[in-house]
Amino acid sequence: MLATESNWGGTTGGRPFLARAISFISSNSEGRFGFLLHTVGPGTERLADVNVGDNLLVVGPLGNGFHDPSEQIRPILIGGGIGAAPVLAMADQLTADGRAHEVILGFRDASHAELTSETTNCRVVTDDGSTGRHGTVLDELQILIDSLEPSAPVELLACGPPGMLEAVRAFASAKGLEAQLALETPMACGYGACFGCVVPTKNGYVRACVDGPVFMASQLDRVLPDGPL
Amino acid sequence: MTGNPVRFCGLQLEHRIINASGTFDPIAASRAFGGDVITSLPFSAFVSKTVTVEPRQGNPPPRLWELPSGMMNSIGLPNKGLVHWVEEDLPLLSRMKIPLIANVMGFERDQFSSLVEALGGKAEISALELNVSCPNVETGTIIGSDPFECGQLVSAMRLLTDSPLIVKITPNASDPAAVAISAEAAGADAISLINTVRGLALDPVSRRPWLGGRTGGISGPAIRAASLAQVDAVCSQVKIPVIAMGGVSSGNDAADLIDCGATLVAVGTENFRDPMAAERIRTELESISLVP
Numbered sequence: 029m030l031a032t033e034s035n036w037g038g039t040t041g042g043r044p045f046l047a048r049a050i051s052f053i054s055s056n057s058e059g060r061f062g063f064l065l066h067t068v069g070p071g072t073e074r075l076a077d078v079n080v081g082d083n084l085l086v087v088g089p090l091g092n093g094f095h096d097p098s099e100q101i102r103p104i105l106i107g108g109g110i111g112a113a114p115v116l117a118m119a120d121q122l123t124a125d126g127r128a129h130e131v132i133l134g135f136r137d138a139s140h141a142e143l144t145s146e147t148t149n150c151r152v153v154t155d156d157g158s159t160g161r162h163g164t165v166l167d168e169l170q171i172l173i174d175s176l177e178p179s180a181p182v183e184l185l186a187c188g189p190p191g192m193l194e195a196v197r198a199f200a201s202a203k204g205l206e207a208q209l210a211l212e213t214p215m216a217c218g219y220g221a222c223f224g225c226v227v228p229t230k231n232g233y234v235r236a237c238v239d240g241p242v243f244m245a246s247q248l249d250r251v252l253p254d255g256p257l
Numbered sequence: 258m259t260g261n262p263v264r265f266c267g268l269q270l271e272h273r274i275i276n277a278s279g280t281f282d283p284i285a286a287s288r289a290f291g292g293d294v295i296t297s298l299p300f301s302a303f304v305s306k307t308v309t310v311e312p313r314q315g316n317p318p319p320r321l322w323e324l325p326s327g328m329m330n331s332i333g334l335p336n337k338g339l340v341h342w343v344e345e346d347l348p349l350l351s352r353m354k355i356p357l358i359a360n361v362m363g364f365e366r367d368q369f370s371s372l373v374e375a376l377g378g379k380a381e382i383s384a385l386e387l388n389v390s391c392p393n394v395e396t397g398t399i400i401g402s403d404p405f406e407c408g409q410l411v412s413a414m415r416l417l418t419d420s421p422l423i424v425k426i427t428p429n430a431s432d433p434a435a436v437a438i439s440a441e442a443a444g445a446d447a448i449s450l451i452n453t454v455r456g457l458a459l460d461p462v463s464r465r466p467w468l469g470g471r472t473g474g475i476s477g478p479a480i481r482a483a484s485l486a487q488v489d490a491v492c493s494q495v496k497i498p499v500i501a502m503g504g505v506s507s508g509n510d511a512a513d514l515i516d517c518g519a520t521l522v523a524v525g526t527e528n529f530r531d532p533m534a535a536e537r538i539r540t541e542l543e544s545i546s547l548v549p
Contacts, residue, residue: 220285
């Protein structure tokens with residue numbers, strides 16, 4: 029008898045091979061971290077199969093997260109899809125610090141927006157209007173900014189798919205706003221060894237893992253889509 | 258026993274496990290994990306990322322592609338260039354408690370000469386590794402895949418330094434053992450192999466090459482058997498010591514290479530998955546009885 033099953037070697041059998049760079053959505057002083065997982069490939073699928081009591085090799089925390097805008101500036105946090113994770117972690121920190129802030133979360137549809145049932149004070153939008161307002165985070169951002177006093181200084185802190193980040197970058201550039209963008213790019217090591225995760229900046233290629241993944245929008249000419257140019 | 262110190266090119270090393278060039282950055286790791294990393298590396302010698310004469314930005318992204326049991330990279334040797342490396346990185350690397358092997362690459366003979374002359378005499382550098390094997394830069398592939406070209410280069414470099422010269426040959430040659438023989442005859446002190454194996458991946462959407470450098474180098478367990486065959490062939494043909502690498506992720510993998518004749522084993526891609534992998538591999542290796 030010969031026995032095989034689907035995914036028996038060859039196809040995805042050896043994947044995932046590399047670690048996956050994942051932002052935490054929550055953390056506490058006891059070293060407990062929460063993660064938000066969206067199964068999109070062999071890495072996230074394998075992580076979704078992890079059971080209580082399983083061992084994980086976790087390297088981190090790594091990289092530079094969002095930084096606090098100065099006291100006079102109102103942070104507007106913008107998360108798209110799985111990019112909601114670091115945005116909500118930052119929102120928790122701002123809340124703990126007693127800092128007023130705004131949160132905009134955008135999702136494809138209601139089925140991808142499940143986590144919003146556990147969040148409060150977030151402006152939620154979906155592409156299809158199945159939950160929250162029908163529209164994009166940029167639409168909501170414009171509405172929010174129009175509702176603020178014109179002289180009120182704001183800074184954008186955003187994480188999401190490349191198209192969304194590019195739209196936030198262009199918006200910030202057009203309006204003269206500061207923006208912190210958390211880029212997502214595949215990584216091999218996460219600690220500066222492989223130079224595989226570089227992103228083009230105005231100062232040339234820099235490693236997202238050790239020099240980012242949060243960059244000031246003004247450092248970037250544009251946020252590139254995934255894959256070859 | 259593998260736990261005992263080992264002699265290599267006049268150096269007394271604490272054990273047999275080192276790193277493959279470009280797979281560990283002690284300066285970045287110290288920033289990421291804390292300052293003591295640089296003085297407590299899991300290697301018995303450290304091989305630098307490739308240094309070139311001029312600064313290099315490297316290849317455009319994307320630079321990585323995951324494979325079943327490995328990965329492919331198209332990094333393109335980004336580095337700050339000889340002058341900045343000596344001024345900025347060498348003082349930091351000299352804080353390491355293990356010998357430093359500087360990996361260098363030129364795009365023509367004169368550039369190799371400049372690098373060897375500048376670095377060969379430095380007290381902080383214990384040996385030089387000539388990168389004639391990087392598959393991402395055309396010139397390297399040509400020298401490293403041709404026994405005559407490689408011998409010519411090593412002969413010329415031999416005249417410039419008394420520092421041990423390690424020649425890292427490419428697996429993308431029709432006969433890597435012939436290249437190793439030629440390097441030995443020209444005065445090389447050691448051979449290291451293998452570098453990554455050339456490969457290609459297509460973007461599933463656009464159907465064009467995924468990597469910014471078009472082709473890339475395959476590494477990881479996917480190439481382990483190819484490495485073992487080439488290491489076996491080279492070790493049976495040369496008398497100088499061999500640094501073996503290619504998909505090493507366990508003590509058993511290291512033992513295989515040592516049993517084929519390697520003196521040192523380099524850990525490469527596994528460092529990416531676990532920055533302390535070399536320590537685990539060394540411990541596993543020390544529990545294995547090797548063929549005497």
